[in-house]
Amino acid sequence: MEYIDLRSDTVTKPTPEMREAMAEAEVGDDVYGDDPTVNRLQEIAAEMMGKEDALFVPSGTMGNLLALLVHCQRGDEVIVGNQSHIYLNEAGGMAALGGMQACPIQNQPDGTLALEDIRASIRIEDVHHPITRLVCLENTQNICGGVPLTPAYTKEVAELVHQDNLLLHIDGARIFNAAVAQNISVKELVEPVDSVMFCLSKGLVAPIGSLLIGTHKFIARARHLRKMLGGGMRQVGVIAAAGIISLERMVNRLRDDHVRAMKLADGLRQVNGLVVDKDSPHTNMVYLNLANDVKISSKQVSEKMRKIGILVDAENARRFRLVTHYWIDNIAVERTISAFGTVLN
Numbered sequence: 571m572e573y574i575d576l577r578s579d580t581v582t583k584p585t586p587e588m589r590e591a592m593a594e595a596e597v598g599d600d601v602y603g604d605d606p607t608v609n610r611l612q613e614i615a616a617e618m619m620g621k622e623d624a625l626f627v628p629s630g631t632m633g634n635l636l637a638l639l640v641h642c643q644r645g646d647e648v649i650v651g652n653q654s655h656i657y658l659n660e661a662g663g664m665a666a667l668g669g670m671q672a673c674p675i676q677n678q679p680d681g682t683l684a685l686e687d688i689r690a691s692i693r694i695e696d697v698h699h700p701i702t703r704l705v706c707l708e709n710t711q712n713i714c715g716g717v718p719l720t721p722a723y724t725k726e727v728a729e730l731v732h733q734d735n736l737l738l739h740i741d742g743a744r745i746f747n748a749a750v751a752q753n754i755s756v757k758e759l760v761e762p763v764d765s766v767m768f769c770l771s772k773g774l775v776a777p778i779g780s781l782l783i784g785t786h787k788f789i790a791r792a793r794h795l796r797k798m799l800g801g802g803m804r805q806v807g808v809i810a811a812a813g814i815i816s817l818e819r820m821v822n823r824l825r826d827d828h829v830r831a832m833k834l835a836d837g838l839r840q841v842n843g844l845v846v847d848k849d850s851p852h853t854n855m856v857y858l859n860l861a862n863d864v865k866i867s868s869k870q871v872s873e874k875m876r877k878i879g880i881l882v883d884a885e886n887a888r889r890f891r892l893v894t895h896y897w898i899d900n901i902a903v904e905r906t907i908s909a910f911g912t913v914l915n
């Protein structure tokens with residue numbers, strides 16, 4: 571059965587154009603810096619972000635971990651959102667592999683970290699204290715609803731952080747969604763930050779890969795650490811070729827995913843038994859709950875949906891996150907709305 575898969579934008583399979591580019595990619599040994607396709611991808615990425623340099627990495631998790639490892643020493647403290655991917659969903663890598671300590675502070679409903687909370691969490695110099703070294707923001711903020719953070723907010727955080735000689739990293743797994751949703755360039759969003767990671771393998775449709783972006787010095791150190799982590803790949807232009815198509819062709823079309831997420835949310839608001847979050851969606855994620863009077867759990871609903879060809883992810887016993895992407899067209903949106911109606915009524 572051909573499923574309509576709304577579990578995540580990570581499920582996107584490469585387009586025929588990507589597969590063709592992958593088959594024909596010029597390659598070389600990237601550990602020697604010899605892969606022309608990877609080099610081109612890195613140049614395009616750095617240029618789009620308005621930064622000096624970029625490094626191709628196998629995953630967003632590795633990109634974030636490398637940023638933490640370059641910016642921090644063992645024993646340092648990293649201020650993160652308590653709903654952030656780095657804190658919740660990266661297998662504790664910062665502690666296990668970097669010896670760092672997370673200082674989680676509450677994510678506000680709009681995905682931000684309150685400036686006063688950041689300020690209050692920065693340690694004063696004291697022999698008892700760890701050294702606060704880094705603040706991480708997530709844009710778009712996934713768990714808070716796929717909410718985009720604004721350039722003005724990012725600038726305020728950067729100013730606060732830099733005043734104290736700390737650094738600012740952005741987990742920008744979906745930063746292009748944030749830029750497109752606000753009709754601004756991604757450069758504007760990351761201008762004041764020290765490093766950013768973004769993913770090719772989510773809404774940008776590539777099968778694998780993320781990029782870490784920063785200064786030449788930062789990237790040189792990250793390259794060394796990538797090798798240490800076993801992430802130095804060889805003829806990896808076969809993957810980077812799809813990433814180039816992501817950056818050249820897939821950014822502006824993210825708008826379509828946002829429009830379809832809106833259609834999906836509007837339709838689901840008409841289905842008895844579902845309560846779509848008030849402001850959802852902000853980008854390509856629709857968050858919703860089962861109404862109190864629904865007797866079955868979200869897991870049972872998702873099992874019934876699977877039987878009729880639709881894959882949805884239960885976030886908890888009452889909650890779903892549905893994600894639109896390249897392979898979700900208008901018909902898929904309509905079928906999903908009517909399937910929820912069938913399963914719940």
Ligand SMILES: Cc1ncc(COP(=O)(O)O)c(C=O)c1O
Binds near residue numbers: 628655656741771
């Ligand atoms: C906000 C965020 N950051 C980082 C990642 C990590 O990316 P990867 O799955 O490529 O390791 C994800 C993955 O879903 C994510 O949603």
